[in-house]
Amino acid sequence: MVEQIQDQTPYYVHLGDLFDGPMDLLVHLVKKNELDIYDIPIALITKQYLEYLKLMKALNIDIAGEFLLMAATLVHIKSRMLLPTQDEPEGEEDDPRMEIVRPLAEYLQLKYAAEDLVKRNQLDWDVFVREHCDDDTEFVDEGSENLVQVSLFELIDAFQEIIKQVSPEHFLNITVDTISVKSRISQIADILEQRGSVTFQKLFETQATKGDIIVTFLAILEMARSQVIRIMQHVSSGIIRIFHG
Amino acid sequence: MDNLKAIVESLLFVSDTSLTIDKIKTVLEIEDRKAIHNVLTTLAEEYESQKRGFFLAEVAGGYQLRTRPEYGQWIRRLKQTRPARLSRAALETLAVIAYKQPVLRSDIEHLRGVDCGGILRMLLERRLIRVLGRKDLPGRPIIYGTTKRFLELFDLKDLGDLPTPKDLQALGEAWPNDST
Amino acid sequence: MDNLKAIVESLLFVSDTSLTIDKIKTVLEIEDRKAIHNVLTTLAEEYESQKRGFFLAEVAGGYQLRTRPEYGQWIRRLKQTRPARLSRAALETLAVIAYKQPVLRSDIEHLRGVDCGGILRMLLERRLIRVLGRKDLPGRPIIYGTTKRFLELFDLKDLGDLPTPKDLQALGEAWPNDST
Secondary structure, eight states: OHHHHHHTSBOOEEHHHHSOOHHHHHHHHHHHTTOOGGGOOHHHHHHHHHHHHHHHHHTTEEOOHHHHHHHHHHHHHHHHHHSOOOSSOOOGGGOTTHHHHHHHHHHHHHHHHHHHHHHSOOBTTTBOOOOOOOOOSOOOOOOOTTEEEOOHHHHHHHHHHHHHHHOOSOOTTOOOBHHHHHHHHHHHHHHHHHHSEEEHHHHHHTOOSHHHHHHHHHHHHHHHHTTSEEEEEETTTOOEEEEEO | OTTHHHHHHHHHHHOSSOBOHHHHHHHHTOOOHHHHHHHHHHHHHHHHHTTOSEEEEEETTEEEEEEOGGGHHHHHHHHTOOOOOOOHHHHHHHHHHHHHOSEEHHHHHHHHSSOOHHHHHHHHHTTSEEEEEEOSSTTOOEEEEEOHHHHHHTTOSSGGGSOOHHHHHHHTTSOOOOOO | OTTHHHHHHHHHHHOSSOBOHHHHHHHHTOOOHHHHHHHHHHHHHHHHHTTOSEEEEEETTEEEEEEOGGGHHHHHHHHHHSOOOOOHHHHHHHHHHHHHOSEEHHHHHHHHSSOOHHHHHHHHHTTSEEEEEEOSSTTOOEEEEEOHHHHHHTTOSSGGGSOOHHHHHHHOOOOGGGGO
């Protein structure tokens, strides 16, 4: 009984579980728009940032405080940019954007550092030592070399495309219950068991209602988060494909 | 010991951590550091010139036999295991600690813009980071640093082996990947 | 695969059991048993003629790299100096002592719910814990505490640096994704 009641509660995902925080989202936006971080069109970035949060909200995804704080910061900077400048043209120091540019630059450096670590010959991946290791866990086929791992942001972009095709209007006020997401997860798992992989688009083809689409999307997010699946994108065709983790 | 080279090789072969010259000295009860160093150099050269399947890596202040990175794909197939790779968030947190150590949790979180408690815990559990001490501040916050295991995992001789922030900037012409 | 020899060698190097030709065939996705057999023979001959520290043993229907028996004495010496890994039970006991010291055996056993006599003896032998004294109680029970060696083992400057359960709690839950 209790379980049933719990299962009927709305599906709840924390944005912080899916994404690495507001800085990561900013980097994604800057990258997507091919911007120079030292000259960010603050109005554009603020608009896109808020659109993301809106989409997350519509999907019933809990938005952590730090994402909202960043939104407030962006809006604040935007408003300061609009204020008439007094006397002299602004030096770099007076540019309100510096408030996010500095941390953003530092964050980027940190990302490069992390990436450099990945590029090194990692023990137990690139190089191995002789050791007696326990042989549990499953076999992984790395798949075709033409595939690259996609971020959840790119996934959301792809999802936005699908929504646009199906229905242009917003889809607030849709409650998604846990049962449907759970059962969709098991359906997708079945598909993957049979075929090994499936394209992102294919999973949405049979979906009729907006609610179903959201359920499918949340199911994919949940599966990606728990590393049940891996999401890869073909380099040239741009087709996103989902594999068994 | 006229077969010093073969003996050192056999020690390297069975050791599951990197071996320091001091350690080899102790085990073999010889004083001649130079001789051991020469033997190690010869071995490293032989593995190169003979194109063996492994090489002598200098990691974490010592020496270790490791398979060549270009054969990693085959070994992964043999082992059929999926090693627990670190997530991007974990790598970023590690990078902050590696570069900024000794560092406080609050500094890491300030830089990354998100809570890092869970990741720090996991990194501690995996012994990739350690507690260096506590800061003389209210609440005596923990100071973090990286471990020898961190060096081993990423094939680093020592922390100085990490690229400088300047190198990173130069490397930064391409955007970092944001793939999860 | 022109570097078949090196690849097969790298597989032999990491394998903790003997490798059959069939297994190598499967991993490398090649059909040519003869080629693999030739490579194995060449490797065996090279190890002999070059007097390497290891040789290719034919065991249990497969092949395995092993150190030469004549170097066994040195390898045993190396293994003796290696800090043996602590079992889960030993770690738990050690943790109880570290956090609760000075502590009685009865307190430790009360907390862990099992007899700890054997583990305490082992920890004493390894000099990770020591006898701090005896309590003024019937039977004069022993009071235990940790040693300097314990601090070294865990890379700690002093006991005050030991992360407390509260510190861990403050970090929150470890990320399940990373603990794969």
